[in-house]
Amino acid sequence: MGRVALVTGGSRGIGAAISEALKAAGYSVAANYAGNDEAAQKFTAETGIKTYKWSVADYDACKAGIAAVEADLGPVDVLVNNAGITRDAPFHKMTPQQWREVIDTNLTGVFNMTHNVWGGMRDRKFGRIVTISSVNGQKGQFAQANYSASKAGDIGFSRALAQEGARNNVTVNVVAPGYIATDMVMAVPEKVREAIIAQIPVGRLGEATEIxxxxxxxxxxxxxxxxxxxxxxNGGQFFS
Known part of the structure; x- marks a missing residue:
């Protein structure tokens, strides 16, 4: 195929599954990560997918990181905006820092990454932007005003940008996962997991490979x- 795909947050969880699936489909894949060097090194050793470290919340770091990827692999044809964080708290206890950190990574990070590949995709008349949102960006969630706002913003961003990219064969779409059996979800107490699963009509957590x-x-x-x-x-948990 010869096309290059870049996955943010691509060395763990859903991002790792996406990186591996794209490689299996014939793409040359680069996986960005923010801080866990040990996990990134292990992922590269196991998959052969090279990892690149930078924060998607930093525009200049995104620009430099994408330049490094393109120097190694070629122009980015597919961008998967998967990187995301949570800083959960009931709104009356949420701090401005908790708000900013989530918005800066989950929403502004999508702008930072997409803005730095957009011109090249338009010039080449091909591009695929896929952003990972969340069921909680569609329906909201207690103690996640910051996260839900950021993930809802990702959907609005993508719908607007899709209209700009269409004539240049650059598509912009979203996948909104429900609760997936990642390490983070599996680490919560069993009773909490059971309560989550009880809300999912298919009766189970999703798998990262399904996303x-x-x-x-x-x-x-x-x-x-x-x-x-x-x-x-999301297994039928929410319809939109």
Whole structure:
């Protein structure tokens, strides 16, 4: 295929599954990560996918990081905005720092990454932007005003940008996962997991590979008529 895909937060959890699925589909894949050097090194050793360290919240770091990826692999054809953080707290206890950190990574980070590949995609008349939102960006969640706002913002951003990229064959779409069996979710107490699963009509947590398959489809040539869309992969927990 010869196309280059860059996945932010791509060395762990859902991001790692996406990186591996894109590689299996024939893409040259670069995985960005923010801070866990040990996990990134292990991921590269196991998969052969090179990792690149920078914070998506820093515009200049994104610009430099993307330049490094493109020097190694070539122009980025597919960008998967997967990097995200949580700083949960009831709103009356939420600090300005908790708000800013989540918005800076989950929403401004999507701008920072997309803005630095957008011109090249338009010039080459091909591009795929896929952003990972969340069911909680669609329905909201207690103690996640910051996270829900950022993930809802990702959807609005993508719908607007899809209209700008369409004539240049640059599609912009969203996958909104529900609760997925990542290390973070599996680490919560069993009773909490059981309560979560009870709200999911299919009766189980999702798998990271299920999200990855949706991303691979949206990145493909076959998905060229799909833009501005949100795939809700949540087991029927919420419909939009």
């Amino acid at each position: 990855a398959r949706a991303v691979v489809f949206l990145a493909s040539d076959e998905a060229g008529f799909i833009t501005g869309s949100t795939i809700s992969a």
